[in-house]
Amino acid sequence: MSAYLLGNLLGRLVLSYALIWLVMWLMLARLNWRDAFRRTHHWSGVIAITTTFLIGLIATQTNGGAP
Structure with a gap:
């Protein structure tokens, strides 16, 4: 697994977490x-x-989009 792929996956996971947290913060919490x-x-x-x-x-x- 290359550093590019690992960074891409971790970045997507962090952004997914941030998006869901923002939705929870604005709408439910x-x-x-x-x-x-x-x-x-x-x-x-x-x-x-x-x-x-x-x-x-x-x-x-x-x-x-992914190589």
């Missing part, structure tokens, strides 16, 4: 950052992060 972290680490948050990550990977592969 009512701007309480501690509650947003708790909701993100709940099983439903982990599934949302994983789904977002996998959708990004699938979209990249179908468009031919």
